[in-house]
Amino acid sequence: MENKINKHFCIQPFVNTTTRITGGNYFCCNIKRSTSDIKEESPTEFFNSDYTADFRKKLLEGQKLSECGTCHYQEDKSSNSHRIEYNRYYNILNDQPIEYYHKMLKKLRISELKNPLYSDLHISNLCNLKCLSCNDKDSSKFHAENKQLNISRFPDEDFSVTKAEMLDAVRSVITNDLLFLDLRGGETLMAPEIKRILQNVNEKQASKITLKIQTNGNIVPDEDWCNIFKKFKNTKVNISVDAYGDHNHYIRHPSDWSKTLATIEKLQQQNVKFLINTVVSNLNIMVIDELFQWIQENNYLNYFYIMDWPLHYRPTNLPQSLLDIATKRLQNVKMNFKIETCNKKLEDLITMCEISDQTHWTSFCKEIIMRDNFRKNNIADVIPEITQHLEKFKILLNNRKENNAKI
Numbered sequence: 355m356e357n358k359i360n361k362h363f364c365i366q367p368f369v370n371t372t373t374r375i376t377g378g379n380y381f382c383c384n385i386k387r388s389t390s391d392i393k394e395e396s397p398t399e400f401f402n403s404d405y406t407a408d409f410r411k412k413l414l415e416g417q418k419l420s421e422c423g424t425c426h427y428q429e430d431k432s433s434n435s436h437r438i439e440y441n442r443y444y445n446i447l448n449d450q451p452i453e454y455y456h457k458m459l460k461k462l463r464i465s466e467l468k469n470p471l472y473s474d475l476h477i478s479n480l481c482n483l484k485c486l487s488c489n490d491k492d493s494s495k496f497h498a499e500n501k502q503l504n505i506s507r508f509p510d511e512d513f514s515v516t517k518a519e520m521l522d523a524v525r526s527v528i529t530n531d532l533l534f535l536d537l538r539g540g541e542t543l544m545a546p547e548i549k550r551i552l553q554n555v556n557e558k559q560a561s562k563i564t565l566k567i568q569t570n571g572n573i574v575p576d577e578d579w580c581n582i583f584k585k586f587k588n589t590k591v592n593i594s595v596d597a598y599g600d601h602n603h604y605i606r607h608p609s610d611w612s613k614t615l616a617t618i619e620k621l622q623q624q625n626v627k628f629l630i631n632t633v634v635s636n637l638n639i640m641v642i643d644e645l646f647q648w649i650q651e652n653n654y655l656n657y658f659y660i661m662d663w664p665l666h667y668r669p670t671n672l673p674q675s676l677l678d679i680a681t682k683r684l685q686n687v688k689m690n691f692k693i694e695t696c697n698k699k700l701e702d703l704i705t706m707c708e709i710s711d712q713t714h715w716t717s718f719c720k721e722i723i724m725r726d727n728f729r730k731n732n733i734a735d736v737i738p739e740i741t742q743h744l745e746k747f748k749i750l751l752n753n754r755k756e757n758n759a760k761i
Protein backbone atom coordinates (compact mmCIF):
# COMPACT_ATOMS: atom_id res chain seq x y z
CA MET A 355 0.00 0.00 0.00
CA GLU A 356 1.18 3.52 -0.81
CA ASN A 357 3.05 5.51 1.74
CA LYS A 358 1.81 8.84 0.38
CA ILE A 359 0.62 11.28 3.05
CA ASN A 360 -3.15 11.68 3.10
CA LYS A 361 -3.95 15.31 3.91
CA HIS A 362 -7.67 15.09 3.34
CA PHE A 363 -8.96 12.02 5.13
CA CYS A 364 -12.21 12.60 7.00
CA ILE A 365 -14.06 10.13 9.20
CA GLN A 366 -17.51 11.67 8.73
CA PRO A 367 -18.68 9.84 5.58
CA PHE A 368 -17.80 6.54 7.28
CA VAL A 369 -19.96 7.10 10.35
CA ASN A 370 -22.41 9.93 9.78
CA THR A 371 -25.44 11.07 7.82
CA THR A 372 -26.85 14.57 7.73
CA THR A 373 -30.35 15.24 6.42
CA ARG A 374 -31.29 18.81 5.65
CA ILE A 375 -34.64 20.55 5.64
CA THR A 376 -35.13 20.15 1.86
CA GLY A 377 -34.75 16.37 2.27
CA GLY A 378 -31.17 16.14 0.96
CA ASN A 379 -28.91 13.50 2.50
CA TYR A 380 -25.25 14.47 3.06
CA PHE A 381 -22.10 13.11 4.69
CA CYS A 382 -21.87 16.00 7.13
CA CYS A 383 -23.25 19.44 7.89
CA ASN A 384 -20.35 21.16 6.10
CA ILE A 385 -21.10 19.87 2.61
CA LYS A 386 -23.22 22.12 0.45
CA ARG A 387 -24.26 19.82 -2.44
CA SER A 388 -26.35 16.65 -2.27
CA THR A 389 -27.21 13.95 -4.77
CA SER A 390 -29.63 12.09 -2.51
CA ASP A 391 -33.11 12.88 -1.27
CA ILE A 392 -35.21 11.23 1.43
CA LYS A 393 -38.06 10.94 -1.10
CA GLU A 394 -35.91 8.36 -2.95
CA GLU A 395 -33.70 6.91 -0.23
CA SER A 396 -33.56 7.02 3.54
CA PRO A 397 -30.41 8.34 5.27
CA THR A 398 -29.45 4.71 5.97
CA GLU A 399 -29.85 3.73 2.28
CA PHE A 400 -27.72 6.75 1.37
CA PHE A 401 -25.14 5.56 3.92
CA ASN A 402 -24.95 2.23 2.05
CA SER A 403 -25.09 3.68 -1.49
CA ASP A 404 -22.52 3.35 -4.29
CA TYR A 405 -22.07 7.13 -4.24
CA THR A 406 -21.06 7.03 -0.58
CA ALA A 407 -18.73 4.07 -1.18
CA ASP A 408 -17.01 5.98 -4.00
CA PHE A 409 -16.66 9.14 -1.88
CA ARG A 410 -15.09 7.14 0.94
CA LYS A 411 -12.68 5.47 -1.49
CA LYS A 412 -11.53 8.87 -2.76
CA LEU A 413 -11.01 10.15 0.79
CA LEU A 414 -8.97 7.05 1.60
CA GLU A 415 -6.81 7.74 -1.47
CA GLY A 416 -6.15 11.26 -0.15
CA GLN A 417 -8.04 13.10 -2.89
CA LYS A 418 -8.93 16.75 -2.26
CA LEU A 419 -12.65 16.79 -3.01
CA SER A 420 -14.48 19.93 -4.09
CA GLU A 421 -17.49 18.88 -1.97
CA CYS A 422 -15.31 19.51 1.11
CA GLY A 423 -14.44 23.09 0.10
CA THR A 424 -15.73 24.61 3.36
CA CYS A 425 -13.33 22.51 5.42
CA HIS A 426 -10.47 23.47 3.07
CA TYR A 427 -11.37 27.13 3.60
CA GLN A 428 -11.46 26.68 7.39
CA GLU A 429 -8.04 24.98 7.30
CA ASP A 430 -6.58 27.79 5.16
CA LYS A 431 -7.81 30.41 7.61
CA SER A 432 -7.16 28.70 10.93
CA SER A 433 -5.65 25.63 12.50
CA ASN A 434 -9.05 23.95 12.68
CA SER A 435 -11.92 22.63 10.59
CA HIS A 436 -14.91 20.35 10.98
CA ARG A 437 -12.80 17.61 9.41
CA ILE A 438 -9.98 18.03 11.92
CA GLU A 439 -12.42 18.07 14.83
CA TYR A 440 -14.30 14.97 13.71
CA ASN A 441 -11.05 13.08 13.19
CA ARG A 442 -9.86 14.19 16.61
CA TYR A 443 -13.10 12.95 18.16
CA TYR A 444 -12.26 9.44 16.95
CA ASN A 445 -8.60 9.85 17.95
CA ILE A 446 -7.58 9.78 14.31
CA LEU A 447 -4.42 11.72 13.48
CA ASN A 448 -4.18 13.99 10.47
CA ASP A 449 -1.56 14.01 7.69
CA GLN A 450 -0.66 10.35 8.06
CA PRO A 451 0.30 7.81 5.37
CA ILE A 452 -2.66 6.33 3.44
CA GLU A 453 -2.10 2.95 5.09
CA TYR A 454 -2.67 4.45 8.55
CA TYR A 455 -6.29 5.34 7.73
CA HIS A 456 -7.08 1.84 6.45
CA LYS A 457 -5.72 0.45 9.71
CA MET A 458 -7.68 2.93 11.82
CA LEU A 459 -10.98 2.05 10.13
CA LYS A 460 -10.34 -1.63 10.91
CA LYS A 461 -9.21 -0.90 14.46
CA LEU A 462 -12.32 1.19 15.16
CA ARG A 463 -14.49 -1.46 13.46
CA ILE A 464 -16.13 1.03 11.20
CA SER A 465 -15.11 -0.22 7.76
CA GLU A 466 -18.27 -2.28 7.34
CA LEU A 467 -20.99 -0.46 9.22
CA LYS A 468 -24.52 -0.98 7.94
CA ASN A 469 -26.10 1.89 9.85
CA PRO A 470 -24.79 5.34 10.72
CA LEU A 471 -23.40 5.79 14.22
CA TYR A 472 -24.16 9.46 14.15
CA SER A 473 -27.04 11.16 12.44
CA ASP A 474 -28.11 14.76 12.34
CA LEU A 475 -31.42 15.81 10.87
CA HIS A 476 -32.77 19.28 10.23
CA ILE A 477 -36.41 18.53 10.79
CA SER A 478 -38.31 21.68 9.82
CA ASN A 479 -37.69 25.42 9.69
CA LEU A 480 -40.46 26.25 12.17
CA CYS A 481 -38.85 28.89 14.36
CA ASN A 482 -39.69 31.76 16.66
CA LEU A 483 -36.61 33.79 15.64
CA LYS A 484 -35.11 35.23 12.45
CA CYS A 485 -31.41 35.44 13.29
CA LEU A 486 -29.57 37.75 10.87
CA SER A 487 -27.29 35.04 9.52
CA CYS A 488 -30.17 32.59 9.00
CA ASN A 489 -31.91 31.75 5.74
CA ASP A 490 -35.24 30.71 4.22
CA LYS A 491 -34.67 27.03 4.86
CA ASP A 492 -33.70 27.29 8.51
CA SER A 493 -36.25 29.73 9.90
CA SER A 494 -39.93 30.12 9.05
CA LYS A 495 -39.77 33.71 10.35
CA PHE A 496 -36.81 34.56 8.17
CA HIS A 497 -38.60 32.91 5.23
CA ALA A 498 -41.73 35.01 5.89
CA GLU A 499 -39.61 38.18 6.07
CA ASN A 500 -37.88 37.37 2.78
CA LYS A 501 -41.26 36.78 1.15
CA GLN A 502 -42.44 40.19 2.37
CA LEU A 503 -39.24 41.75 1.03
CA ASN A 504 -39.80 39.91 -2.24
CA ILE A 505 -36.34 38.31 -2.13
CA SER A 506 -37.22 34.74 -1.13
CA ARG A 507 -35.67 32.06 -3.33
CA PHE A 508 -38.51 29.75 -2.29
CA PRO A 509 -41.68 31.90 -2.31
CA ASP A 510 -43.98 28.91 -2.81
CA GLU A 511 -42.38 26.48 -0.36
CA ASP A 512 -43.45 25.73 3.18
CA PHE A 513 -40.59 24.23 5.19
CA SER A 514 -42.35 24.72 8.51
CA VAL A 515 -44.18 21.39 8.60
CA THR A 516 -42.16 18.34 9.55
CA LYS A 517 -42.94 16.22 6.50
CA ALA A 518 -43.89 12.53 6.71
CA GLU A 519 -40.65 11.51 4.89
CA MET A 520 -38.63 13.46 7.44
CA LEU A 521 -40.38 11.70 10.32
CA ASP A 522 -39.62 8.37 8.56
CA ALA A 523 -36.01 9.48 8.13
CA VAL A 524 -35.73 10.19 11.87
CA ARG A 525 -37.26 6.80 12.69
CA SER A 526 -34.97 5.03 10.16
CA VAL A 527 -31.73 6.19 11.79
CA ILE A 528 -32.80 5.14 15.29
CA THR A 529 -31.28 1.66 15.15
CA ASN A 530 -29.38 -0.48 17.63
CA ASP A 531 -26.15 0.90 16.09
CA LEU A 532 -26.96 4.56 16.58
CA LEU A 533 -24.81 6.32 19.18
CA PHE A 534 -25.60 9.99 18.50
CA LEU A 535 -28.83 11.59 17.37
CA ASP A 536 -28.56 15.28 16.61
CA LEU A 537 -31.86 17.07 15.92
CA ARG A 538 -32.06 20.61 14.63
CA GLY A 539 -34.75 22.96 13.37
CA GLY A 540 -35.74 25.71 13.03
CA GLU A 541 -36.38 25.53 16.72
CA THR A 542 -36.38 21.85 17.66
CA LEU A 543 -38.39 22.35 20.82
CA MET A 544 -41.32 23.67 18.73
CA ALA A 545 -41.85 20.39 16.83
CA PRO A 546 -44.46 18.18 18.57
CA GLU A 547 -44.04 15.29 16.07
CA ILE A 548 -40.36 15.01 16.99
CA LYS A 549 -41.22 15.10 20.66
CA ARG A 550 -43.59 12.14 20.08
CA ILE A 551 -40.96 10.13 18.18
CA LEU A 552 -38.46 10.66 20.99
CA GLN A 553 -41.04 9.75 23.63
CA ASN A 554 -41.58 6.47 21.73
CA VAL A 555 -37.91 5.45 21.50
CA ASN A 556 -37.63 2.32 23.62
CA GLU A 557 -35.62 2.44 26.84
CA LYS A 558 -33.00 -0.01 25.58
CA GLN A 559 -32.18 2.03 22.49
CA ALA A 560 -32.36 5.31 24.39
CA SER A 561 -29.87 3.97 26.93
CA LYS A 562 -27.24 3.74 24.14
CA ILE A 563 -27.92 7.03 22.37
CA THR A 564 -26.56 10.48 23.07
CA LEU A 565 -29.24 12.97 22.13
CA LYS A 566 -28.20 16.39 20.94
CA ILE A 567 -30.80 19.11 20.68
CA GLN A 568 -30.12 22.49 19.14
CA THR A 569 -32.22 25.31 20.55
CA ASN A 570 -32.16 29.09 20.45
CA GLY A 571 -32.86 29.19 24.18
CA ASN A 572 -36.10 31.09 23.79
CA ILE A 573 -38.45 28.17 24.36
CA VAL A 574 -38.06 27.04 27.95
CA PRO A 575 -38.22 23.20 27.81
CA ASP A 576 -41.43 21.80 29.32
CA GLU A 577 -41.71 18.70 31.54
CA ASP A 578 -42.14 16.35 28.53
CA TRP A 579 -38.89 17.59 27.03
CA CYS A 580 -37.10 17.34 30.36
CA ASN A 581 -38.27 13.72 30.69
CA ILE A 582 -36.99 12.98 27.17
CA PHE A 583 -33.63 14.56 28.02
CA LYS A 584 -33.35 12.32 31.09
CA LYS A 585 -34.34 9.13 29.25
CA PHE A 586 -31.37 9.09 26.86
CA LYS A 587 -27.89 7.90 27.77
CA ASN A 588 -26.68 11.47 27.55
CA THR A 589 -28.36 14.63 26.43
CA LYS A 590 -26.56 17.65 25.17
CA VAL A 591 -28.63 20.75 24.73
CA ASN A 592 -26.83 23.28 22.57
CA ILE A 593 -28.11 26.78 23.20
CA SER A 594 -27.32 29.18 20.38
CA VAL A 595 -26.23 32.52 21.80
CA ASP A 596 -24.22 35.02 19.76
CA ALA A 597 -23.95 37.97 22.12
CA TYR A 598 -24.51 38.94 25.73
CA GLY A 599 -27.82 40.50 26.84
CA ASP A 600 -29.69 42.82 24.49
CA HIS A 601 -27.05 42.52 21.76
CA ASN A 602 -28.29 38.97 21.25
CA HIS A 603 -31.77 40.43 20.56
CA TYR A 604 -30.38 42.26 17.50
CA ILE A 605 -28.34 39.39 16.07
CA ARG A 606 -30.67 36.51 16.98
CA HIS A 607 -33.73 38.64 16.46
CA PRO A 608 -36.03 39.05 18.37
CA SER A 609 -34.63 36.83 21.12
CA ASP A 610 -35.32 37.69 24.73
CA TRP A 611 -32.36 37.46 27.10
CA SER A 612 -34.59 36.71 30.09
CA LYS A 613 -35.89 33.59 28.29
CA THR A 614 -32.34 32.46 27.54
CA LEU A 615 -31.55 32.77 31.25
CA ALA A 616 -34.78 30.92 32.17
CA THR A 617 -33.84 28.05 29.82
CA ILE A 618 -30.41 27.77 31.40
CA GLU A 619 -31.95 27.80 34.88
CA LYS A 620 -34.45 25.07 33.96
CA LEU A 621 -31.74 22.83 32.51
CA GLN A 622 -29.58 23.34 35.58
CA GLN A 623 -32.51 22.48 37.90
CA GLN A 624 -33.15 19.31 35.89
CA ASN A 625 -29.47 18.42 35.80
CA VAL A 626 -29.43 18.41 32.00
CA LYS A 627 -26.07 19.16 30.37
CA PHE A 628 -25.99 22.19 28.10
CA LEU A 629 -23.47 24.09 26.07
CA ILE A 630 -23.49 27.67 24.83
CA ASN A 631 -23.02 27.51 21.09
CA THR A 632 -21.79 30.66 19.38
CA VAL A 633 -21.15 31.67 15.80
CA VAL A 634 -18.54 34.41 15.52
CA SER A 635 -19.22 36.82 12.66
CA ASN A 636 -18.69 40.49 11.88
CA LEU A 637 -22.04 41.08 13.61
CA ASN A 638 -20.67 40.15 17.03
CA ILE A 639 -16.88 40.31 16.81
CA MET A 640 -16.88 43.80 18.35
CA VAL A 641 -18.85 42.64 21.41
CA ILE A 642 -18.03 38.94 21.63
CA ASP A 643 -15.60 39.66 24.49
CA GLU A 644 -18.60 40.39 26.77
CA LEU A 645 -20.22 37.06 25.94
CA PHE A 646 -16.97 35.14 26.44
CA GLN A 647 -16.46 36.86 29.78
CA TRP A 648 -20.00 35.94 30.92
CA ILE A 649 -19.44 32.32 29.84
CA GLN A 650 -16.17 32.09 31.75
CA GLU A 651 -17.53 33.82 34.87
CA ASN A 652 -20.38 31.31 35.00
CA ASN A 653 -18.12 28.41 34.16
CA TYR A 654 -20.38 27.36 31.29
CA LEU A 655 -19.32 24.87 28.70
CA ASN A 656 -19.19 26.63 25.36
CA TYR A 657 -18.17 26.16 21.82
CA PHE A 658 -17.74 28.66 19.05
CA TYR A 659 -17.52 28.52 15.28
CA ILE A 660 -16.00 31.15 13.05
CA MET A 661 -18.56 31.99 10.40
CA ASP A 662 -17.66 31.24 6.80
CA TRP A 663 -21.13 31.46 5.22
CA PRO A 664 -22.85 33.75 4.27
CA LEU A 665 -19.64 35.36 2.98
CA HIS A 666 -20.69 38.91 3.93
CA TYR A 667 -20.87 37.93 7.63
CA ARG A 668 -17.32 36.59 7.84
CA PRO A 669 -15.62 38.27 10.83
CA THR A 670 -12.92 39.92 8.70
CA ASN A 671 -15.47 41.69 6.49
CA LEU A 672 -15.13 44.94 8.47
CA PRO A 673 -12.92 48.02 8.11
CA GLN A 674 -9.48 47.46 9.69
CA SER A 675 -10.07 50.24 12.25
CA LEU A 676 -13.02 48.25 13.67
CA LEU A 677 -11.09 45.00 13.64
CA ASP A 678 -8.32 46.75 15.60
CA ILE A 679 -10.86 47.63 18.30
CA ALA A 680 -12.14 44.05 18.27
CA THR A 681 -8.56 42.77 18.65
CA LYS A 682 -7.95 44.90 21.75
CA ARG A 683 -11.17 43.63 23.33
CA LEU A 684 -10.42 40.01 22.44
CA GLN A 685 -6.95 40.32 23.94
CA ASN A 686 -8.62 41.02 27.30
CA VAL A 687 -10.53 37.73 27.23
CA LYS A 688 -8.96 35.05 29.41
CA MET A 689 -7.79 31.86 27.71
CA ASN A 690 -9.93 30.04 30.20
CA PHE A 691 -12.51 28.11 28.16
CA LYS A 692 -13.48 24.70 29.45
CA ILE A 693 -13.06 23.22 25.97
CA GLU A 694 -9.34 23.53 25.31
CA THR A 695 -9.69 23.97 21.52
CA CYS A 696 -11.65 27.19 22.12
CA ASN A 697 -8.57 28.76 23.71
CA LYS A 698 -6.61 28.03 20.54
CA LYS A 699 -9.51 29.30 18.43
CA LEU A 700 -9.48 32.56 20.35
CA GLU A 701 -5.83 32.97 19.36
CA ASP A 702 -6.78 32.23 15.73
CA LEU A 703 -9.55 34.81 15.93
CA ILE A 704 -7.15 37.49 17.18
CA THR A 705 -4.71 36.65 14.36
CA MET A 706 -7.57 36.72 11.85
CA CYS A 707 -8.43 40.29 12.89
CA GLU A 708 -4.99 41.48 11.75
CA ILE A 709 -6.10 41.54 8.12
CA SER A 710 -9.41 42.94 7.00
CA ASP A 711 -10.96 41.44 3.87
CA GLN A 712 -13.80 43.65 2.66
CA THR A 713 -14.47 41.76 -0.57
CA HIS A 714 -18.09 41.37 0.53
CA TRP A 715 -18.52 44.75 2.24
CA THR A 716 -21.07 46.01 -0.29
CA SER A 717 -23.33 42.99 0.25
CA PHE A 718 -22.96 43.35 4.01
CA CYS A 719 -23.98 47.03 3.96
CA LYS A 720 -26.91 46.41 1.62
CA GLU A 721 -28.14 43.48 3.71
CA ILE A 722 -27.89 45.36 7.01
CA ILE A 723 -29.56 48.51 5.67
CA MET A 724 -32.41 46.42 4.21
CA ARG A 725 -32.96 44.32 7.37
CA ASP A 726 -32.64 47.30 9.73
CA ASN A 727 -35.19 49.28 7.71
CA PHE A 728 -37.62 46.38 7.69
CA ARG A 729 -37.18 45.42 11.33
CA LYS A 730 -36.91 48.99 12.63
CA ASN A 731 -33.58 47.99 14.14
CA ASN A 732 -30.22 49.71 14.19
CA ILE A 733 -26.90 47.92 14.01
CA ALA A 734 -25.38 50.91 15.82
CA ASP A 735 -27.05 49.59 18.98
CA VAL A 736 -24.52 46.73 18.83
CA ILE A 737 -21.66 48.37 16.92
CA PRO A 738 -21.85 52.16 17.38
CA GLU A 739 -18.43 52.46 15.71
CA ILE A 740 -19.89 51.23 12.40
CA THR A 741 -22.17 54.25 11.88
CA GLN A 742 -19.69 56.45 9.95
CA HIS A 743 -18.74 53.56 7.66
CA LEU A 744 -22.37 52.80 6.85
CA GLU A 745 -23.07 56.50 6.26
CA LYS A 746 -20.15 56.62 3.80
CA PHE A 747 -21.61 53.62 2.02
CA LYS A 748 -25.07 55.25 1.80
CA ILE A 749 -23.57 58.44 0.28
CA LEU A 750 -21.67 56.33 -2.26
CA LEU A 751 -24.84 54.44 -3.13
CA ASN A 752 -26.85 57.67 -3.57
CA ASN A 753 -24.14 59.22 -5.76
CA ARG A 754 -24.14 56.11 -7.91
CA LYS A 755 -27.94 56.23 -8.26
CA GLU A 756 -27.83 59.93 -9.21
CA ASN A 757 -25.09 59.33 -11.80
CA ASN A 758 -27.03 56.42 -13.29
CA ALA A 759 -30.16 58.58 -13.45
CA LYS A 760 -28.20 61.25 -15.42
CA ILE A 761 -27.00 58.76 -18.03
Ligand code: SF4
Pocket residue numbers: 364365366367381382383384385421422423424425436437440
Ligand atom coordinates in the same frame (compact mmCIF):
# COMPACT_ATOMS: atom_id res chain seq x y z
S1 SF4 B 1 -13.91 17.07 5.02
FE1 SF4 B 1 -15.39 18.49 5.91
S2 SF4 B 1 -16.93 18.76 4.33
FE2 SF4 B 1 -15.78 16.89 3.81
S3 SF4 B 1 -16.92 15.22 4.73
FE3 SF4 B 1 -15.39 15.87 6.20
S4 SF4 B 1 -16.37 17.36 7.55
FE4 SF4 B 1 -17.62 17.11 5.70
